[in-house]
Amino acid sequence: MLFLLLITSYKDYMKYNFEMIWNGGTVCPENWGMKNEIATFHRVYYVYGGEAYCNIDDKVIRLEKGHLYLLPVMHEYSMWHNPENPLDVLWFHVETDIRLCVQIEDIKIEENTVIYNLFETVRIITDDSEHYEELLEIFGIILSFAAEKIPFNTMSSKRMQSVMKYIDNNYGDPELDVDTLAELVKMDRSSFSRKFKKAFNIAPKQYIYAKRMNKAAQELARGASVYQAGNLVGYLDEKSFSRAFKRYMEVTPSEYRKCRVTLP
Numbered sequence: 001m002l003f004l005l006l007i008t009s010y011k012d013y014m015k016y017n018f019e020m021i022w023n024g025g026t027v028c029p030e031n032w033g034m035k036n037e038i039a040t041f042h043r044v045y046y047v048y049g050g051e052a053y054c055n056i057d058d059k060v061i062r063l064e065k066g067h068l069y070l071l072p073v074m075h076e077y078s079m080w081h082n083p084e085n086p087l088d089v090l091w092f093h094v095e096t097d098i099r100l101c102v103q104i105e106d107i108k109i110e111e112n113t114v115i116y117n118l119f120e121t122v123r124i125i126t127d128d129s130e131h132y133e134e135l136l137e138i139f140g141i142i143l144s145f146a147a148e149k150i151p152f153n154t155m156s157s158k159r160m161q162s163v164m165k166y167i168d169n170n171y172g173d174p175e176l177d178v179d180t181l182a183e184l185v186k187m188d189r190s191s192f193s194r195k196f197k198k199a200f201n202i203a204p205k206q207y208i209y210a211k212r213m214n215k216a217a218q219e220l221a222r223g224a225s226v227y228q229a230g231n232l233v234g235y236l237d238e239k240s241f242s243r244a245f246k247r248y249m250e251v252t253p254s255e256y257r258k259c260r261v262t263l264p
Contacts, residue, residue, distance in 0.1 A: 018143065020136060021093040021218060025126045026264055028052075030083030035250075036076055038202065040211045041095045043071040044142075045264060046109070046119050048088040052081035056104050063087065070105040070146060074202040074210070077104070090123055091264035092139060100143070102201075105150045115145050159185040160199045171211050174234045178204045213248040216241070220257040229253060 021041055028050070045063065052063040056077035063069060071077060081087040094100075109116050118138050125131040163181050170176050181204055182192035196204045212233035219229040230241030230253070245253045 017096065018139070019095045020139065021095060022221075023092040023126060023135070023139075024264075025090045025123050026088075028081060028087045028089070028264065030086065032087065032264070033078070033080035035078045037078065038074060038076050038206070038210045039071070039093075040073055040207070040214045041093050042073055042100050043069075043264065044092040044094055044100075045069040045071075046090040048090065048123075050081055050087035050089070051085040052079065052087035052089075054079045054104060061104060061106070063089075064106075064108075066109055066111070068107040068109055068142075068146070070101045070107075070150070072101050072103060073099060074200050074207060075102070087264070089264055090119060090126070094139075100146070101150060105146070107146060107149045115142065118142065157195070157199060159187075160196065163196065163204075167208060167211060171208065171215060172232055172234050174236055176208060176234060178208075209244070209248070213245060216245060216253070217249065217256065220253055224257075226253045226257065 046068050047063045047065050049065050050063075054061045054063060054069075054071070054077055056071075056075070109119065118141060122135060122138055125135055163185060166181065166184055167176070178193060179189055181196075182189045185192065187195070193204055196202075196207075200207065202210070212235075216229040216233045219232055220226070224232070226242065227238050230236075230238055230245075233241075235241035235244065242253055245256070249256055
């Protein structure tokens with residue numbers, strides 16, 4: 001198939017490690033949207049149509065047909081659409097070992113180019129589990145293409161890299177807190193908190209909280225019970241977890257689990 005030939009020709013350029021959390025092709029329901037989102041993963045959208053908007057850094061951006069959008073991690077934004085002209089989008093939720101961007105990035109995809117044809121291929125195979133490995137390889141190509149269009153941002157501090165890796169590996173530990181992280185890099189709590197916030201635009205305590213709630217939401221969407229989801233992200237008490245989840249998601253974990261359909 002053509003896309004297999006394209007994958008082979010781009011092999012040398014696939015240099016970004018990533019984990020695909022969710023992906024799909026969706027015409028969003030009328031209640032789609034998010035308010036003051038702080039995600040610990042990147043949203044990557046390729047827009048096919050509709051009228052949708054993103055408010056980030058007090059700037060409202062309309063999502064245009066035929067454009068690729070990369071949204072930053074640990075950066076507050078809101079998104080919504082016109083229910084009478086719903087967002088039609090190919091979307092990916094991705095965790096990476098680098099920050100792809102520190103602000104929203106907008107790349108126009110020209111028709112009848114290699115990347116355009118790859119997106120068309122992804123749209124065809126996105127719900128076909130037999131082609132999931134090919135889909136991941138194609139997404140690697142898309143990241144390589146984006147790397148040529150925008151300045152990718154690596155974490156400059158090795159100490160901060162070690163902190164992020166530690167959080168990613170230990171968010172399920174009930175004892176994980178800011179003091180633990182400061183001790184890890186041999187800094188006092190105050191100095192560590194300032195450096196972390198300068199590097200990632202978010203306080204370490206808030207990041208741990210966001211990381212746990214995002215991971216819990218993923219587990220609930222995959223069918224975990226409320227107790228299981230809370231336990232997996234470091235909450236030993238189900239009531240405490242439910243309160244924390246509702247404060248972050250604005251719905252209880254039980255409500256989220258019942259009504260959740262995987263959406264952009």
